[in-house]
Amino acid sequence: MPEDFAPGPAPTRFGSNSGQPMTRRDGVAKVTGAAAFAADARPEGLLHAVVATSTVARGRVGVLDVAAALAHPGVLDVMTPTNRPALAADPDDKPHRFSFRFEALQDDRVRYAGQPIALVTAETPEAAAEGARLLAPRYEAEAPRLGFEGGVAYAPETVGIGSPPQFSRGDVEAGLATAARRIEAHYETPAQYHNAMEPHAVVAQWDGDRLILDLPHQAPVLGRAMFAAFFGAPPENVLIRTPFIGGGFGSKALVTGAHVLAVLAARKLGRPVKLALRRDQMFGPVGHRGATRQTLRLGIDAQGRLTALEHRSDGMTSSFDEFVEPAANASKNLYAAPAIAVSHGGVRADIGTPMAMRAPGEASGSAALECAVDEAALAAGLDPLAFRLLNYAETDPASGLPFSSKALRACYADGAGRFGWAGRPLEPRRMRDAQGRLLGWGIGTAQFPATMFAAQARATIRADGGAALEIAGVDMGQGAWTALAQIAADGVGLDAGRIELRSGSSDLPDGGIAGGSGHTATAGSALHAAGGDALAKLFEIAAADPASPLFGADNAGFVARDGRLRRRDDDSRSESYGEILARAGLSEVVGSGAASRPPSVAEACAMFAHGAVFAEVAVDPDLCQIRVTRMVGAFAAGRIVNPLLARSQLEGGMIWGLSFALHEEAEHDRVSGRVINADLAGYHVPSHADIPALDVLLVDEADAQVNPLGVKGVGELGITGAAGAIANAIWHATGVRARRFPIRIEALMG
Amino acid sequence: MTDMFPQQIDVALSVNGEAVEARVPAGRHLIDFLRLDLGLTGAHAGCEHGVCGACTVRVDGRSVRGCLMLAAQAHGAEVWTVEGLSETGEIADLQEAFVARNALQCGFCTPGMLVAAQELVASAPAPTREQIRERLSGNYCRCTGYEAIIDAVEAVAQARAGGAAR
Secondary structure: OOOOOOOOOOOOOOOOOOOOOOOOOOHHHHHOOOOOOHHHOOOOOOEEEEEEEOOOOOEEEEEOOHHHHHHOOOEEEEEOOOOOOOOOOOOOOOOOOOOOOOOOOOOOEEOOOOOEEEEEEEOOHHHHHHHHHHOOOEEEEOOOOOHHHHOEEEOOOOEOOOEOOEEEEOOHHHHHHOOOEEEEEEEEEOOEOOOOOOOOEEEEEEEOOEEEEEOOOOOHHHHHHHHHHHOOOOHHHEEEEOOOOOOOOOOOOOOOHHHHHHHHHHHHHOOOEEEEOOHHHHOOOOOOEOOEEEEEEEEEOOOOOEEEEEEEEEEEEEOOOOOOOOHHHHHOOOEOOOOEEEEEEEEEEOOOOOOOOOOOOHHHHHHHHHHHHHHHHHHHOOOHHHHHHHOEOOEOOOOOOEEOOOOHHHHHHHHHHHHOOOOOOOOOOOEEOOOOOEEEEEEEEEEEEOOOOOEEEEEEEEOOOOEEEEOEOOOOOOOHHHHHHHHHHHHOOOOHHHEEEEOOEOOOOEOOOOOOOOHHHHHHHHHHHHHHHHHHHHHHHHHOOOOOOOOOOOOOOEEEEOOEEEEOOEEEEEEEHHHHHHHHOOOEEEEEEEEOOOHHHHHHOEOEEEEEEEEEEEEOOOOOOEEEEEEEEEEEOEOOOOHHHHHHHHHHHHHHHHHHHHOOOOOEOOOOOOEOOOOOOOOOOOOHHHOOEEEEEEOOOOOOOOOOOOEOOOOOOOOOOHHHHHHHHHHHHHOOOOOEOOOOHHHHOO | OHHHOOOEEEEEEEEOOEEEEEEEEOOOEHHHHHHHHOOOOOOOOOOOOOOOOOOEEEEOOEEEEOOOOEHHHHOOOEEEOHHHHHHHOOOHHHHHHHHHOOOOOOOOOHHHHHHHHHHHHHHOOOOOHHHHHHHOOOOOOOOOOHHHHHHHHHHHHHHHHHHHHO
16 A cells, blocks of 8 residues: 555645645554554463453442352452552542542442442453353442432532532623523433443553553553552653554543553563453443533523523532533533523432543533524524524623634534525424425534643654654544644654654653643644754754854744755755754754643633534424434634544534434433443444534634644534534424433424 | 363464464454454454444455354354455555545544445445445444545445446
8 A cells, every 4th residue: 555645636735734634644554453552462471351340339249259250260360359459549539630539449339330349360351251250249239329319419619620610790680680581491411421432441561660551541641640659659660552542532531440450460460461341341430421401591682682691500420529511611601691600510329420521511511502592592583593693702701801713603604605504494394305304404503612731742853854753642533643743743844754753652741631622732832842942952053053054043043944944034045954963963953842821821812612513304204203414514723733634523523413412321220220221232322324414614713822833623622513403403393392312202202 | 061062162264364273262252363362453342242343354255243253153264354455455445545535533443344345345336325324334433434434435436336347
């Protein structure tokens, strides 16, 4: 196969790497099966571990038949709370806000179904699985507290990760009192599970006091520190290798009990240990999107302008830790209501702790908000797009600050044009397709914060004129290894083909977390800065060298292009990186860079990516079967580093939105507390046949404030807006407002 | 009871054109045999009950779920995985189209998707987009790149049909 695939006609390059639709650098490895995922590691002497998980949701583990498990041929070790080696840190401690409690056999308590209760290690995976089965646990079970009715309501101090649970601006009650019309609606969203294609796996090896982990991890340097803490090791003695992740979506940013136990088993038995969760074991200990119940109250004046917007969300969390879906925050920054109040409540139940799942808060909150806004538009007698334009926020409704950029009007216009929105009847049940199905059109606005974390990077320009860029970045499918290489190449003034990007390993400079749609902006900024630092050092050498064409150019400055430094005021005077280093007798020059958002920027403007999603559904008038027949999304997310990859991210997000609207729901058995559809047959993720024609439009948006690269992020934006657009289209087709997600046939049956 | 059944079974089969003989645990699934015993990393275990398609390989000419078939059942069979199909060049055009259109993201589903897509394109010369959706619905992509996958498979099917017509 050729090394590089050309996607159609070669694009005009203008000397830049960023902005070009380059194909993935890991593409060939992934289509040939060579890309190494954690579970592919097969070190010499590998043992296999299977974690036994609880089948009750609350109580204690009474009896485990350890003798039977140990008697099974090939079984080497059974770890239970009675013999589990000590850990250097308590899994129930929360030393920082990214710490979440987990179960590593610290006691015999069961706090949710699916919790680890023992670890069996054996010579083969078959023997380990049989050993785990032979444990035949018996429990002292207690009645589980489940659901909003059975759980314990409380007032959380924070929602999401460290966000305040309440916000208000203006007088909502006064706004509602003076409104010409008021809308109040209740929405329910279910528990959803990330279900990345790759099950959570680890291969753990000890080399003396060094620990090597092949482990999919969305924040390898943070993860290294956490593992180091549990094993009492200095961080530099722990190595996490995570070159490729088979999907993460927020569920692979944690330390989990099963992984810690596998590491303990490897140390105890003196051999490498592999553990991969079964699919059903991913419904509990590795996080999920918590269920919500939301209430929105909107007031509008006689013209349809919002006078007040109130959004309340109650979210499920576990009995022992906290992650409350920050759903109501979706209403803070989108529509121009003079009075806004958002608040959150929590409900504790005997379930695994929820966690960030692709667009945490934004997805659930947007689904409810966009439906409520549609109801308000109807009450105002306005087209839903016209209503959104009437209530367009020119400045951030929450802070009053200007937006760093906001091309949402263009998104509405481009998306509506492509979709053919004009002429949509206001009333429902007015359109049919050729098969007699009811057709409906709906719209939802997409919005996601332009997040930045902190990252560091290193750039090494070599005597051969190429460069190595290093950062502990993470490619979990979004294309970071490609997009970051494009930015890094620009940063060192080289073609992307001339640089080597080392990433995906915890011994590299900290790239932060791949999450919050902030990885490209954060890690990319650090790489770009590192390249600039290396170039500055190179220029300093050249400017001081009488033999260089750049001698004495200190004040003129330089530009770097195609592997050459050029005088900024006279680009005919230039020298290649290799020539500069050779004459200086250097093999390389090393630069470092760091990135984070200065507080002054966050205080000066509000930073969000936006979009408009349009959906068409067809509903069988007799059977009420719902099909999404087409979707158009138009998105503005600052500078698009790679339109080929960005389009895939946005399409993926829209499909997650469709899945939110129509498919995904984990159902708990009311007696046992188990997720009864804990597999990919019962837990519906969309297949090819569920997905219609999708159209993604990338709307130009320049943003000089969000970060020097002008990048906002596209990983989660596509989900927001999409679920609401589909729910609104279902109303337009049928006249039925379905306010419980996922929307199923029974919601439409009279 | 268990004594009536052998714990280990000797198998002889062809994998990617090479003869393989091995003694395997009786309960070992084909996917685990390919990955653990042979070190083939293309096919992946995703759901372990035949739904997600990440473990799809070709056995005696047909797409098979590696997680639903025991290694012992493959005795005497001809097995092809994405590695072998890459070496022979049989799916080079599909691979090229997948990369060119970014029809893969995390890539965990991709090898199985390619095996299934090759079976489809080889058996149905000019599938419609609806037929491609239907036939590939046993292969999940959670990321999810469905639109680009359909584009890639459709383009290859058309190119092959065009080439055959010439």
